[in-house]
Amino acid sequence: NTKDILVIYEQEAQEWALYLRSLFGHVVNKGGILLYNLGTSSLKHQELFSLPCYRCKLLILSCGLLNCLNRKRIYFLEQVLKPPDNVVILLCGVENSEILHEILTLDGGSKEISTDQEPEEYISVVTGIIQPDHQTSSDVNLSDVRGPPEKTDLNFKTEVLSETLEINEQSILVLPGRISCENPGEIFILLKDEIDDETLEVEFIADNQRIRIQPTSWNKKVKYMKALDFPAGPVYVNVYCGRVIRTTAQIDYYTALDEIEHIFEKVADPIAFTCQVS
Known part of the structure; x- marks a missing residue:
């Protein structure tokens, strides 16, 4: 399969990752879209050779992702998120990417989008990277795309983060x-x-x-x-x-x-969740 879009996220933004895969499936083959959970992935050495090959790397920047960063994950992101012209940062419950750039050594030039924007804008930014001569977003039929995930929980965490910084x-x-x-x-x-x-x-x-x-x-x-x-x-x-x-x-x-108990607390029906995983 063609390696088109790599979506890097942390567990709390999983719904957004799934939503973006569904959305971008209208402009590229879904087989060319990889969802990569930074918090649970093994960060294998060989992935540093395969993941940078994706034509567009989209990082969902959430409070949870910032919270899960350690030296290994920082190094991993620095190796994968390049060249900057092929990188898109989706602000998901955070106001800007300033903290990320303080932690990571990233070259300038990446594009930023936010969860407040319209799906056509997401498609326009991403296809502008993978298909410079792409069709306009108005030509894409999005009638069967479900609405974006709710942002309440992420916004609450952002308020807590903002309060911490202000105090x-x-x-x-x-x-x-x-x-x-x-x-x-x-x-x-x-x-x-x-x-x-x-x-x-x-x-x-x-x-x-x-x-x-x-x-x-x-x-x-x-x-x-x-x-x-x-x-x-x-x-x-x-x-x-x-x-x-x-x-x-x-x-x-x-x-x-x-951690297992913490994961089960996040799902409404633990038994159904267990069956789904197995």
């Missing part, structure tokens, strides 16, 4: 919000303003433990560190600048069993 004078964001006990990965500290590395410290509080660590600098506005090992449950985080707490956050550590 803290330094606008410091701690990611991710959930960490696997079996594979902790990394923690990222995103800064709106530059802060002296020597004065920045991160304190973790859990089970009568208080551990303070100085993060490593990823770039001027992004710091990171290896996530510490904690048992399942909430871990409270204080980010210090000097001796002053600039922001507080909570990270939920979870086990594999917790």
